[in-house]
Amino acid sequence: MSILVYIEHAEGAIKKTSLEAVSYASALAEKEGKEVVAVALGAIEENELAKAGTAGAQKVLHIADEKLNAGVIQAHASAVAQAYEKAGADTLVLAKSSLGDAVAARLSVKLKAGLASNVVALPDEDGGYKVKRSIYTGKAFTSTLITTPHKILAVKKNAVPLKEYGGAATVEALDVTLEEGDFAAKITSTDKATGEISLPEADIIVSGGRGMKGPENWNLIEDLAKAMGAATGCSKPVSDSGWRPHHEHVGQTGVKVAPSLYVAVGISGAIQHLAGVNASKNIVVINKDPEAPFFKAADYGIVGDAFEILPKLTEAIKAIK
Amino acid sequence: MKILVCITHVPDTTSKIQFTDNNTKFDKNGVQFIIGPYDDYALARAVELRDQTGGKLTVLNVGEAETEPTLRKALAIGADEAIRVNAFPSDSLFVANQIAHYAKEGGYDLILMGRESIDFNGGMVHGMVAETLGMPSVSPVMKLDLEGEVAKISREIEGGKEQLEVKLPFVAGCQEPIAEWKIPNMRGIMSARTKPLNVVEAVSDEAATETVGYELPPAKGAVKLIDKDNVQELVQLLQTDAKVL
Numbered sequence: 150m151s152i153l154v155y156i157e158h159a160e161g162a163i164k165k166t167s168l169e170a171v172s173y174a175s176a177l178a179e180k181e182g183k184e185v186v187a188v189a190l191g192a193i194e195e196n197e198l199a200k201a202g203t204a205g206a207q208k209v210l211h212i213a214d215e216k217l218n219a220g221v222i223q224a225h226a227s228a229v230a231q232a233y234e235k236a237g238a239d240t241l242v243l244a245k246s247s248l249g250d251a252v253a254a255r256l257s258v259k260l261k262a263g264l265a266s267n268v269v270a271l272p273d274e275d276g277g278y279k280v281k282r283s284i285y286t287g288k289a290f291t292s293t294l295i296t297t298p299h300k301i302l303a304v305k306k307n308a309v310p311l312k313e314y315g316g317a318a319t320v321e322a323l324d325v326t327l328e329e330g331d332f333a334a335k336i337t338s339t340d341k342a343t344g345e346i347s348l349p350e351a352d353i354i355v356s357g358g359r360g361m362k363g364p365e366n367w368n369l370i371e372d373l374a375k376a377m378g379a380a381t382g383c384s385k386p387v388s389d390s391g392w393r394p395h396h397e398h399v400g401q402t403g404v405k406v407a408p409s410l411y412v413a414v415g416i417s418g419a420i421q422h423l424a425g426v427n428a429s430k431n432i433v434v435i436n437k438d439p440e441a442p443f444f445k446a447a448d449y450g451i452v453g454d455a456f457e458i459l460p461k462l463t464e465a466i467k468a469i470k
Numbered sequence: 471m472k473i474l475v476c477i478t479h480v481p482d483t484t485s486k487i488q489f490t491d492n493n494t495k496f497d498k499n500g501v502q503f504i505i506g507p508y509d510d511y512a513l514a515r516a517v518e519l520r521d522q523t524g525g526k527l528t529v530l531n532v533g534e535a536e537t538e539p540t541l542r543k544a545l546a547i548g549a550d551e552a553i554r555v556n557a558f559p560s561d562s563l564f565v566a567n568q569i570a571h572y573a574k575e576g577g578y579d580l581i582l583m584g585r586e587s588i589d590f591n592g593g594m595v596h597g598m599v600a601e602t603l604g605m606p607s608v609s610p611v612m613k614l615d616l617e618g619e620v621a622k623i624s625r626e627i628e629g630g631k632e633q634l635e636v637k638l639p640f641v642a643g644c645q646e647p648i649a650e651w652k653i654p655n656m657r658g659i660m661s662a663r664t665k666p667l668n669v670v671e672a673v674s675d676e677a678a679t680e681t682v683g684y685e686l687p688p689a690k691g692a693v694k695l696i697d698k699d700n701v702q703e704l705v706q707l708l709q710t711d712a713k714v715l
Contacts, residue, residue, distance in 0.1 A: 219632075222608070222609075223606055245593075247626065247628065250594060250597070251593075254562075254595070254601065255597045257562075257594065258563070264594060266562075266590075266593065282590075284591060285487045285588070288686075288687070289685065289686055290684065290685045290687065291684050293561075293679050294680040295679050296680060333637065334606040334634050334635075334636040334640070335635045335636065336632055340631050341629055345629065347628050349628045377715070401483060401507065402507055402508065409714045410712065424588075431714055444695075446690065450694070450696065451695070451697075452698065457698070462704065465704075
């Protein structure tokens with residue numbers, strides 16, 4: 150038996166979250182005495198596929214069909230279902246993401262597999278197959294018992310350590326049959342912010358709120374982010390006012406993030422914002438209002454004027470880099 | 471145009487999450503339940519599309535009797551009729567099966583719902599419904615316009631967005647800024663009282679998963695405050711204490 154891992158990549162570079170999923174699968178496979186097979190779709194170089202080996206995969210199935218370069222949900226689900234059968238798998242592991250969720254949902258029906266999302270730990274297989282999941286936007290955990298022979302586990306970002314197994318994976322080309330109906334949703338164009346660090350993938354995020362007073366002051370946020378190698382984000386009122394694009398909105402109804410470090414500047418910390426950031430490992434809050442609710446969720450805080458603090462902090466970061 | 475909007479009945483975002491019965495049951499004490507925030511976006515856009523094209527907007531929830539006030543609110547916002555599938559929503563596959571079973575005979579042109587619920591955060595139901603019905607699915611949808619039988623969609627992807635075209639019927643998981651949330655007005659609230667709210671029994675279905683217990687995360691330690699004139703100390707703590715720089 151094997152565990153199949155669905156790998157996502159951004160223009161040929163495997164996503165860190167997908168490598169975490171491979172690491173997770175490897176730890177699970179060790180426990181269960183199984184093989185880890187990864188599957189990658191679309192154009193991706195062989196040396197990049199080999200990275201799945203260092204994260205613990207023994208084999209990578211590469212479905213090179215260029216029509217799969219774009220993330221058409223139905224087509225990806227059909228292709229992965231065929232890889233699952235080819236690999237002789239009984240478990241599918243993937244990283245929780247917009248595309249991953251959509252693909253996993255369809256596969257759950259196709260494979261008649263019980264599905265656990267937002268998984269944060271290896272299953273407890275003592276008396277059933279119980280999986281710990283994050284729920285209520287990080288405010289609680291639940292233990293979910295999967296009762297079907299086939300299982301799908303969508304792993305939450307940063308919930309499991311990325312382990313280097315140092316192995317090498319053999320890459321095998323796989324041909325699959327895709328129907329016209331798999332491409333019923335036609336992607337007509339893609340607008341990608343270039344040169345920026347993607348917010349959901351970022352390890353450090355610097356976010357600004359209304360306390361920044363206007364878009365003309367965003368250079369202070371960007372300077373700090375650049376010094377830290379961070380992505381930039383913002384609160385909902387900021388994106389609603391059009392100061393920043395919507396894809397930078399961090400919060401419950403925007404992007405939910407889980408970086409190692411989240412720096413919130415001039416954001417008071419409305420509960421909807423906190424719901425989007427509470428999976429961060431460390432939170433720094435800079436706000437002139439000592440009563441800002443965000444300080445209750447923060448690990449480190451500075452009470453003061455962002456316009457004075459940010460340039461000093463940027464210089465201090467530059468000095469250590 | 472026949473539109474089906476599926477809504478969740480979830481604790482308000484500000485609710486304190488607690489459990490009872492030895493951490494096996496959600497504690498509803500003092501909790502206000504609302505339409506899932508993402509479902510609210512789907513409903514708001516569905517009302518606009520129904521107003522533009524005519525037809526009928528049905529709102530559906532899989533839940534027990536306690537969810538009826540939530541369905542009445544959806545009627546007050548503008549849905550024409552409400553359906554409650556009488557069952558405890560035990561897992562996403564069970565909920566998706568109930569929706570797909572109901573929708574199968576309905577001839578819906580469009581099935582909309584939020585990208586995810588805010589209780590279990592799975593984000594799976596729209597994809598499961600679509601797969602079961604053999605329809606395309608798109609999520610998370612930020613913009614949805616109709617041009618005859620074709621929907622023009624803008625979907626969020628990591629670090630940007632993507633434009634798609636898809637022929638009706640299909641299933642969409644929605645999020646902002648697809649439409650502004652609608653607040654029921656007095657006329658809506660009055661008319662909601664007389665709109666049909668039908669209860670249908672669930673189709674039996676074996677569950678694939680079962681919730682066996684809950685736990686709360688460990689309490690957060692107090693914030694460490696640093697003097698605004700000593701940002702060096704913050705940098706040092708991030709290096710040596712948090713080890714993130």
